[in-house]
Amino acid sequence: MEAYTPMSVEEFRRAAHETVDWMADFLGSIEQYPVRSQVEPGEIMAQLPDSAPSEAQPLEAIMEDFKQIVLPGVTHWQHPSFFAYFPANSSYPSVLAEMLTATLGAQGMIWQTSPAATEMEQQVMRWLRDMIGLPAEFEGVIQDTASTSTLVALISARERATAFQVNERGFVETERLTVYASSQTHSSIEKGVKIAGFGRQALRQIEVDHEYAMRPDALRRALEADRAAGLVPACVVATIGTTGSTAIDPLAEIAAICKEFGVWLHVDAALAGTAMVLPDLRRFQQGVEHVDSYTFNPHKWMFTNFDCSAYFVRDPATLTRTFEIHPEYLKTKEGTAVNNYRDWGVQLGRRFRALKLWFVIRSYGVSGLQRVIRDHLELAQWVRSEVEASPEFELLAPVPLNTVCLRYRPDPAAPLEEINRLNAEIMERINAGGKAYFTHTKLDGRFTIRFVIGQTYTARRHVEAGWRLLCETARAVKRELG
Numbered sequence: 001m002e003a004y005t006p007m008s009v010e011e012f013r014r015a016a017h018e019t020v021d022w023m024a025d026f027l028g029s030i031e032q033y034p035v036r037s038q039v040e041p042g043e044i045m046a047q048l049p050d051s052a053p054s055e056a057q058p059l060e061a062i063m064e065d066f067k068q069i070v071l072p073g074v075t076h077w078q079h080p081s082f083f084a085y086f087p088a089n090s091s092y093p094s095v096l097a098e099m100l101t102a103t104l105g106a107q108g109m110i111w112q113t114s115p116a117a118t119e120m121e122q123q124v125m126r127w128l129r130d131m132i133g134l135p136a137e138f139e140g141v142i143q144d145t146a147s148t149s150t151l152v153a154l155i156s157a158r159e160r161a162t163a164f165q166v167n168e169r170g171f172v173e174t175e176r177l178t179v180y181a182s183s184q185t186h187s188s189i190e191k192g193v194k195i196a197g198f199g200r201q202a203l204r205q206i207e208v209d210h211e212y213a214m215r216p217d218a219l220r221r222a223l224e225a226d227r228a229a230g231l232v233p234a235c236v237v238a239t240i241g242t243t244g245s246t247a248i249d250p251l252a253e254i255a256a257i258c259k260e261f262g263v264w265l266h267v268d269a270a271l272a273g274t275a276m277v278l279p280d281l282r283r284f285q286q287g288v289e290h291v292d293s294y295t296f297n298p299h300k301w302m303f304t305n306f307d308c309s310a311y312f313v314r315d316p317a318t319l320t321r322t323f324e325i326h327p328e329y330l331k332t333k334e335g336t337a338v339n340n341y342r343d344w345g346v347q348l349g350r351r352f353r354a355l356k357l358w359f360v361i362r363s364y365g366v367s368g369l370q371r372v373i374r375d376h377l378e379l380a381q382w383v384r385s386e387v388e389a390s391p392e393f394e395l396l397a398p399v400p401l402n403t404v405c406l407r408y409r410p411d412p413a414a415p416l417e418e419i420n421r422l423n424a425e426i427m428e429r430i431n432a433g434g435k436a437y438f439t440h441t442k443l444d445g446r447f448t449i450r451f452v453i454g455q456t457y458t459a460r461r462h463v464e465a466g467w468r469l470l471c472e473t474a475r476a477v478k479r480e481l482g
């Protein structure tokens with residue numbers, strides 16, 4: 001009996017060529033599409049049948065529906081005028097590698113299930129470690145997202161603080177572990193604290209200074225108070241490049257305090273880690289040689305398709321002791337002579353994610369990556385200078401990286417609520433138009449439009465057009481409302 005497949009290998013070849021042609025046409029003309037999807041809630045669902053087809057359908061029909069139904073419901077993260085959130089950029093070499101990864105369909109849970117997946121991951125993580133100036137004793141592993149990397153750090157810190165006893169017998173009443181992060185940290189820290197069993201109340205939100213960076217004196221006071229109360233400080237999470245405004249926590253001072261209190265120090269550099277390919281920017285992570293773990297997302301700003309989060313640890317033994325499992329059916333003769341990445345995180349099964357990083361790093365070269373990152377940083381400084389020169393706009397945070405936090409404030413005497421409403425309307429008007437996409441945060445109660453430059457295909461002309469659009473839309477909205 002032959003295996004049933006919906007197409008033959010020759011039909012696959014033909015369809016694949018056509019699909020690649022579509023992919024190149026799409027990426028080559030992506031500027032024609034609205035950046036933010038313009039559909040209403042439920043619009044896509046209404047076009048999808050209620051049940052699965054019982055009979056085979058031809059690929060042409062599936063592709064046609066992809067174009068007609070799916071595409072309008074996609075927000076185009078690869079559009080050069082995507083200035084929202086943080087980027088999740090990709091690149092031609094990354095897409096090619098993802099095609100190969102999908103074709104191999106290999107599973108990298110242990111060394112034997114694909115030795116190349118394991119050994120390439122080991123080596124590419126060393127490349128990355130050296131590229132961003134982390135200490136040579138660090139070892140890396142690819143996690144799916146920064147949320148998972150941080151969860152893994154929190155669980156490792158929990159185990160170190162309790163001599164691996166929570167893994168053994170769970171939390172007991174007498175153990176009250178605490179975790180510290182600034183009030184500007186990403187929501188994934190709180191989520192990790194909940195999942196890891198610390199409980200949300202164990203998370204201390206440390207005050208920030210006027211630049212939204214963690215205040216080391218406030219961290220010290222919180223640690224002292226908790227220790228005096230009989231609690232056990234287990235982990236501090238410092239952020240290099242907060243999601244709101246890319247604020248940079250003072251790592252060297254925080255590291256010294258963590259050392260003094262014997263607390264695990266985890267660094268969340270989800271976006272900013274990529275910028276560390278530029279040696280002069282490593283001033284932002286001074287003190288990194290003293291941290292216990294560090295994560296950054298090549299899937300954000302390093303031209304590598306989602307998902308790909310790099311997680312580095314000083315002491316892999318603590319990590320594997322926290323996560324290792326030894327079921328009989330996964331025992332192999334190689335044993336501990338090789339890395340078995342199932343023991344380096346939450347998942348058992350793992351995609352061959354190192355392949356796309358290898359394609360990207362080799363295709364760009366370190367110098368190519370440095371060049372593009374430098375371009376993005378320069379464009380952000382250009383926007384900053386435009387904002388500063390404008391009497392009607394104002395800057396709401398420093399611009400150390402690629403994100404400009406701004407608002408329109410033509411009348412300085414207007415009440416906060418009114419300025420907030422005005423800026424929310426300006427942003428919504430732009431996003432509904434589809435020419436560019438911005439998202440916001442709130443800084444000290446102020447509605448803040450974030451102008452983030454980090455898309456693979458973003459050129460100066462896109463940034464200039466984005467700034468012009470902001471200025472024109474702001475004035476139009478003001479005329480209408482005023």
Ligand SMILES: *Cc1c(COP(=O)(O)O)cnc(C)c1O
Pocket residue numbers: 086144145146147148186188239241242243268269270271297309
């Ligand atoms: C984006 C971001 C995260 C979350 O990243 P995921 O990979 O989507 O989990 C965490 N921390 C910071 C600072 C971020 O900017």
